[in-house]
Amino acid sequence: MAETSIILHHYPRSPFAEKIRIAFGIKGAHWGAVEQPRMAPKPDLTALTGGYRRIPVLQIGADIYCDTRCILRELERRIPAPSLHPAAARGIAEIIAAWADRHLFACALGLVFGLHGDRFPPELHADRARFTAGKFDGWDSAKMKPRIPELRIQLRQYLTWLEQGLHDGRVFLLGDAASLADLAVYHPLWYARNNLGDDAGLQDFRRLTAWLRRIEAIGHGTMESRSPAQAHAIAREATPAPARYCPDANDTYEQGARLRIIPTDWGFDAVEGELAGIDRDTIALRRDDAALGSIVVHFPRDGFSVTRAE
Known part of the structure; x- marks a missing residue:
């Protein structure tokens, strides 16, 4: 997948977005930038995430990555060199x-x-x-x-x-x-x-x-401005990538289970969907949006509460 398919939903003064922008610089990445509002409401963002509104959010086609830890893991997977993880430390x-x-x-x-x-x-x-x-x-x-x-x-x-x-x-x-x-x-x-x-x-x-x-x-790599409408069109026309399903022995959620994910520190906006993937570090929910189609939203496991949706 071309690096230009990477889209970051951000705003310029966001410190956590700056963390990702510098990561793009380290990787020499080409990326699309969609500027989102600093304050709620953020309808163009939550249409993709299902409710999560913290900045930044990474979009690759119909896959949406929330929280900088999850974003950086995916960025490292797609652009492995130079690595963000020193081998000895x-x-x-x-x-x-x-x-x-x-x-x-x-x-x-x-x-x-x-x-x-x-x-x-x-x-x-x-x-x-x-x-x-x-x-x-x-x-x-x-x-x-x-x-x-x-x-x-x-x-x-x-x-x-x-x-x-x-x-x-x-x-x-x-x-x-x-x-x-x-x-x-x-x-x-x-x-x-x-x-x-x-x-x-x-x-x-x-x-x-x-x-x-x-x-x-x-620096920040090579940035190309995109509109929210362009980002939505990309999501609508894409198919989510197969999510990794490798549950821990202690996990009790079956694939397809309807779950609810909420951050545990701040920004307590819940996202609901069907379990598409899970491993030691991440969990992914599939959402079917009337306007955008099938979307998979990815979260880190650390710092997020997962329960069955009622």
Whole structure:
């Protein structure tokens, strides 16, 4: 399948979308970009996903990949070189990525909205409060402000760890090549720097700021803008690829079972469909959409709750 069949549903200021855009740069990928709204409603996106509205979402024909972990696994499968997984440190890369996506990003997010939340429109605060079910102090900047000193200390501790990790002059976090670890650490710092400037404190960490410049220089590969209507037409005309069905011995869901998948951290929008594929890392549901036809939506297993649909 040609690389140009890869479509990313994103918006430019999304930090998690930046994680994928840099991955495209590492891979030298050609990709289509569909810009989606920053806030709900997102009808052109949820028509493809069945309700999931977190950004980014990857589309390849009638296969839809949700969450950056699932997206990166599929990208690695389709464009294996250069790999995002260092051969000698694959598990370490996954551990660093899990920490950065959750803890480093949450710290950066808290500082951005605590220090400069008044720069964002009230409707964005309201949307994010609904989206996260009251987490992050309900995205209320006034409630976040008392936590600023603690968050500054926490972020500085994280930046110190990263600076120490680069002390031996290595080019990237795990060696001479950029990896999943670099992608996951970069996007929270990209978000903090773009929204806080010097308030992020990055200028005090010489090795880390040099590393940030190296990641930024990778770029985003070759992008071609697409419209939501074009993306829908591609999905409508395509047939989903056969999904891998390799259940764990502890899995209790039979192929074709009607299931319901919901994120466990934020964005609790449920997606229902028939089980099309499952393995250790991913689960895929088939949906039949009146306008788009048969679509298979893929999720990572980590961070998502799976139950039988009632």
